[in-house]
Amino acid sequence: MIVPLSHVLILAGILFSxxxxxxxxxxxxxxxxxxxxxxMLNAAILAFVGGSAAWGNADGQVFALFIIAMTSAEVxxxxxxxxxxxxxxKTVDSDEFHELGE
Amino acid sequence: xxxxxxxxxxxxxxxxxxxxxSERHPVHAIIYLASSFFGLAAIFYLLLAPLAAVFExxxxxGAIMVLFLFVIMMLDLGHPEKVKxxxxxxxxxxxxxxLVNLASFAxxxxxxxxGTPAVPAHIDIRGFAVVLFRNYGVxxxxxxxxxxxxxxxxxxxGRRR
Amino acid sequence: xxxxxxxxPILPILAGTFIAxxxxxxxxxxxxxxxxxxVAGSFIASLCAFFPYRSPASLDLFRWLAAFDLEAxxxxxxxxxxxxxxxxxxxVSGIILVYSHAYMRGEGDYARFFSLMSLFVGSMLLxxxxxxxxxxxxxWEGVGFCSYGLxxxxxxxxxxxxxxxxxxLVTRIGDMAFGVAIFWLFSLCGTLSINEINGMAALLxxxxxxxxxxxxxxxxxxxxxxxxxxxxxxxxxxxxTPVSALIHAATMVTAGVYLLIRFFPLVGLSAxxxxxxxxxxxxxxxxxxxxALVQRDLKRILAYSxxxxxxxxxxxxxxxxxxxxxxxxxVHSFYKSLxxxxxxxxxxxxxxxxxxxxxxxVRKSLPGVYWPFLAGAACLAGxxxxxxFFSKDGILAxxxxxxxxxxxxxxCLALVTALLTVVYTFRMVFVVFHGEGQAGAGTSRLMARVLxxxxxxxxxxxxxxxxxxxxxxxxxxxxxxxxxxxGHSSLSPVLELALQALAAVIALAGLAFAHRRYAxxxxxxxxxxxxxxxxxxxxNGWYFDALYRTLFVRPFERGAGFLSRWVEKExxxxxxxxxxxxxxxxGELLGRWSGGRISPYLFSFAAGAALLLGYLAxxxx
Numbered sequence: 001m002i003v004p005l006s007h008v009l010i011l012a013g014i015l016f017s018x019x020x021x022x023x024x025x026x027x028x029x030x031x032x033x034x035x036x037x038x039x040m041l042n043a044a045i046l047a048f049v050g051g052s053a054a055w056g057n058a059d060g061q062v063f064a065l066f067i068i069a070m071t072s073a074e075v076x077x078x079x080x081x082x083x084x085x086x087x088x089x090k091t092v093d094s095d096e097f098h099e100l101g102e
Numbered sequence: 103x104x105x106x107x108x109x110x111x112x113x114x115x116x117x118x119x120x121x122x123x124s125e126r127h128p129v130h131a132i133i134y135l136a137s138s139f140f141g142l143a144a145i146f147y148l149l150l151a152p153l154a155a156v157f158e159x160x161x162x163x164g165a166i167m168v169l170f171l172f173v174i175m176m177l178d179l180g181h182p183e184k185v186k187x188x189x190x191x192x193x194x195x196x197x198x199x200x201l202v203n204l205a206s207f208a209x210x211x212x213x214x215x216x217g218t219p220a221v222p223a224h225i226d227i228r229g230f231a232v233v234l235f236r237n238y239g240v241x242x243x244x245x246x247x248x249x250x251x252x253x254x255x256x257x258x259x260g261r262r263r
Numbered sequence: 264x265x266x267x268x269x270x271x272p273i274l275p276i277l278a279g280t281f282i283a284x285x286x287x288x289x290x291x292x293x294x295x296x297x298x299x300x301x302v303a304g305s306f307i308a309s310l311c312a313f314f315p316y317r318s319p320a321s322l323d324l325f326r327w328l329a330a331f332d333l334e335a336x337x338x339x340x341x342x343x344x345x346x347x348x349x350x351x352x353x354x355v356s357g358i359i360l361v362y363s364h365a366y367m368r369g370e371g372d373y374a375r376f377f378s379l380m381s382l383f384v385g386s387m388l389l390x391x392x393x394x395x396x397x398x399x400x401x402x403w404e405g406v407g408f409c410s411y412g413l414x415x416x417x418x419x420x421x422x423x424x425x426x427x428x429x430x431x432l433v434t435r436i437g438d439m440a441f442g443v444a445i446f447w448l449f450s451l452c453g454t455l456s457i458n459e460i461n462g463m464a465a466l467l468x469x470x471x472x473x474x475x476x477x478x479x480x481x482x483x484x485x486x487x488x489x490x491x492x493x494x495x496x497x498x499x500x501x502x503x504t505p506v507s508a509l510i511h512a513a514t515m516v517t518a519g520v521y522l523l524i525r526f527f528p529l530v531g532l533s534a535x536x537x538x539x540x541x542x543x544x545x546x547x548x549x550x551x552x553x554x555a556l557v558q559r560d561l562k563r564i565l566a567y568s569x570x571x572x573x574x575x576x577x578x579x580x581x582x583x584x585x586x587x588x589x590x591x592x593x594v595h596s597f598y599k600s601l602x603x604x605x606x607x608x609x610x611x612x613x614x615x616x617x618x619x620x621x622x623x624x625v626r627k628s629l630p631g632v633y634w635p636f637l638a639g640a641a642c643l644a645g646x647x648x649x650x651x652f653f654s655k656d657g658i659l660a661x662x663x664x665x666x667x668x669x670x671x672x673x674x675c676l677a678l679v680t681a682l683l684t685v686v687y688t689f690r691m692v693f694v695v696f697h698g699e700g701q702a703g704a705g706t707s708r709l710m711a712r713v714l715x716x717x718x719x720x721x722x723x724x725x726x727x728x729x730x731x732x733x734x735x736x737x738x739x740x741x742x743x744x745x746x747x748x749x750g751h752s753s754l755s756p757v758l759e760l761a762l763q764a765l766a767a768v769i770a771l772a773g774l775a776f777a778h779r780r781y782a783x784x785x786x787x788x789x790x791x792x793x794x795x796x797x798x799x800x801x802x803n804g805w806y807f808d809a810l811y812r813t814l815f816v817r818p819f820e821r822g823a824g825f826l827s828r829w830v831e832k833e834x835x836x837x838x839x840x841x842x843x844x845x846x847x848x849x850g851e852l853l854g855r856w857s858g859g860r861i862s863p864y865l866f867s868f869a870a871g872a873a874l875l876l877g878y879l880a881x882x883x884x
Contacts, residue, residue, distance in 0.1 A: 002104040002148060006211045011112050011145075013207030015119060017200040022123040024196040024869055027862035031128050031170070031179060035135060038166065039119055042142055045154070053149040058225050058233035064146075064154040065234070068161050069245045073252035075166050079173045080259035086177045098859030195866065199873045206876035209884055 001053050008050030015043035030082050030092040034075070041071050108148055115141040128174050132167055139163040153230055268322050268339050270308040271349055272388035274301040275356075279381030286374025295364040298377040302360055302384055306353035313346050321394050321458070328397055335455045340394030344524060344589065348391040351593050355513045355600050355717075356384045362604050362713045363505035366611065370503075376416060380509065383409035387514045391521065395455045396445045399522075403441065403486070406515045407434050413510060414502040426501040433495040437485015441522075444478035447471075461528035472529060476536025479526055480543065483519030487573050489547045494807055496570055497554075500562040504607030507562060512569055512603050513596035520576045520592055524585050531583060538669055541581025541662070545673040545680075548574030550805065552683035556690070557791055557798045560617050561606050564691050568643060569599055571684060575658050578677060582670065584661030591654040598642035598651060598721035601714055605636035608714075609695060619694045626696040633696050635714035640692045642721040644685040646774065647767040650721050655681065656766050660759055678769060685773030693781035 019039030026032030045064045052060020082092060089096050118138035125131040139162050146155035173179075235242065278301030286294040319342035328335035360380060367376055386405025393399035408431075415427025449455055451471065452463045464472065483489070488496035488511075496516070500507055510516070523530060523540060530536050551571035558564045572595045579588030609625055609632060610617055626633045642651030659681075662674045780792055791798045800806065856863050 003108050008149070009211040010208060011115070013204055013211065014116055017204045018116070018119045018123055020203065020869055021196050021200045024199065024866055025123070025192055027865050031174060032131065035122065035131060035170070038135065039122070042139065042162070045158070046142060046145065049146050049149050049151045049154050052151060058230050059237070061151045061154050061225065061230060062234050062238055064151065065157055066238075066241060066245060068157050070248060072161055072166055073248050075169060076252045076256045077259070079169060080256035082173060083177065084259045092177070092179060095860045095862060100859045196869075199869050202873040202877050206873070206880035209880035210876075213883055
């Protein structure tokens with residue numbers, strides 16, 4: 001392995017934090033929230049691949065593939081939701097959708 | 103040699119992600135993100151996972167990001183001036199939280215862990231496919247079903263009344 | 264005697280309670296009849312207890328206070344001092360109650376008046392007859408309360424209520440000193456009985472005796488309106504005139520002197536305490552006489568004169584002349600109440616006019632009041648051969664006999680005060696009764712008639728305490744023999760005669776000056792014979808009221824205002840308000856956490872995850 005596993009994991013951690021930051025800062029904007037989620041998922045994929053490389057296993061890569069596949073399904077649903085909500089209130093501001101609270 | 107490339111690629115990924123996070127225009131953010139994914143794919147290749155790299159590029163940077171762009175264009179969200187710009191008082195708690203997270207990651211990953219790092223064997227496509235379909239065959243089926251669910255759900259939600 | 268002794272205080276107290284409960288529903292005559300009758304009954308009981316008197320007697324009625332060491336039964340003690348005080352109090356009170364039947368004829372609230380008066384007389388008798396300190400203090404407080412109620416009788420006018428309050432508060436300061444003395448005496452002697460304390464007096468250390476003496480003096484100062492607690496007496500004239508006559512001439516203000524005489528076996532052991540008493544008395548006498556010189560209100564002149572004469576009594580007590588002081592107390596109560604009642608006749612006849620410069624010529628319209636009033640004034644001034652002359656001279660002789668620098672200067676001060684006394688007394692008489700003036704309404708015959716017995720007593724009161732050189736012996740002196748302290752120096756007859764002649768000369772000189780200045784109408788051009796600025800200073804009581812206001816009242820008011828505004832409004836009331844507001848706002852803020860939006864949820868999620876991760880990392884670290 002070209003770099004120690006911990007470095008890979010730290011990179012994954014940084015990416016995860018950045019994704020979390022994007023998610024939390026842009027709490028008001030649905031699209032940016034989804035982008036943040038994507039970044040976080042990518043960080044997870046990196047962690048898996050790194051683990052696979054560290055232990056010479058294929059399982060990590062298999063899981064990376066699974067995550068990618070699942071993400072695509074999730075994204076399509078999420079974007080369909082965004083389209084639907086936009087059709088209802090003409091905005092992607094998440095603060096506008098508060099009917100569930102009082 | 104590959105180490106240096108790895109670190110350069112890591113820097114590229116992080117910087118691109120940073121730009122993506124702090125960008126107001128969604129299309130610009132998507133583009134930055136796509137470039138970050140490209141860098142990530144290169145890292146995967148360096149980590150002896152070429153399949154993962156290819157899939158990353160094709161599916162993630164290719165399909166998903168494009169889907170994002172479709173939706174943005176369709177909903178005409180490309181006007182950054184109409185977006186509520188997060189002020190500093192939104193940024194700093196988040197930075198604090200992520201800093202805590204990062205510190206915890208660092209501490210946890212620096213811990214010694216068991217398991218001897220074996221000499222990594224280069225995993226070729228055949229070996230990968232064997233593991234995928236032999237050990238995780240059920241999961242493959244389920245994921246294909248999941249794709250079906252997503253399709254149906256998206257169709258339903260996107261219906262025009 | 265065992266039968267009569269308890270009746271003396273109980274009859275007026277019962278009468279007072281009865282009138283308080285049922286008086287308003289019954290006709291007015293019933294209330295005043297019950298009150299006068301009860302006091303008359305007390306007088307008869309006093310007489311019946313007095314005639315067979317042989318030796319001091321103590322009577323325990325019932326168990327009152329009893330806990331651990333503290334034993335204070337309801338015990339009455341009858342000795343010469345208590346006997347003469349009872350007789351005087353009941354007699355004067357009876358006369359005044361008869362007088363007030365006519366004086367208060369047009370007033371509402373008659374039941375309150377008569378019940379308070381009866382309760383007052385009962386408390387005073389209880390005070391006089393008390394055999395132990397708690398009972399004395401009970402009577403003490405009782406007279407204080409009734410005095411407050413009676414001074415502020417017409418409470419609907421604010422200044423009357425203020426005067427009552429002022430009297431109560433100022434005497435309270437003295438009462439506090441007295442209370443401390445009671446506690447201290449109990450802790451020292453283990454008993455509260457007056458006789459036992461007096462008996463143990465010789466065993467106490469000298470410094471303690473002095474301190475207790477000063478505390479008792481403090482209590483006496485408050486009740487008897489001596490300096491520095493004298494500011495309440497002139498304002499107390501806001502009450503009805505019978506009240507002034509009873510309380511502020513004959514009874515309550517003498518309670519302080521009575522207390523000191525009663526505790527003289529204890530107090531007399533300390534030369535400093537005696538000197539303090541004498542100095543207090545002497546200075547107050549001079550102060551009050553100087554203020555009375557320029558007063559315009561008839562009752563205020565009489566109030567200041569009371570203060571001055573009580574100063575004389577204290578002076579006598581301070582010199583150890585208990586007989587002389589008691590004699591002066593008795594005679595003073597007769598002629599002072601006479602003067603007050605006469606003043607009441609004049610005031611009500613002139614339609615409640617109290618400014619003497621607007622009266623005049625009352626001699627012609629009210630001759631029945633003039634002659635007794637003149638008799639009383641003669642006693643007050645100490646004109647020769649009146650009871651007042653002999654009583655005042657007895658005290659002066661005792662002061663002179665003490666000798667020493669302090670008592671010598673007090674003697675001179677007392678002589679000057681005597682001169683001032685004559686001047687202001689006859690200034691009052693001439694301005695009110697002589698000269699030209701308006702004709703007022705007549706006065707009730709009852710009110711005028713009751714003045715006569717008092718006048719006779721004042722004029723001929725000296726018969727009970729004739730000076731020794733006349734050879735007939737003093738009845739009061741022998742009666743008081745058990746009480747007088749040993750080693751009492753007496754003067755030679757020649758010296759005593761010389762002092763009396765000096766006093767007589769001073770009295771007559773003052774009378775001549777007053778006559779020259781104030782008889783006729785010449786004085787109307789320039790009413791005062793003193794420089795105007797000095798007159799204003801004296802008229803305001805040497806500005807003691809203003810001094811006390813700056814020293815005590817103003818800081819207190821400011822402190823109270825500060826506390827009211829900052830502590831009470833801001834902290835005590837505003838505090839909980841602000842806490843409630845804060846809690847409400849906090850609740851509102853918390854409520855925003857779980858509104859319907861996902862932003863807070865997301866952030867909380869991330870924060871929770873960060874906390875968990877941080878904890879994991881920390882535990883592994």
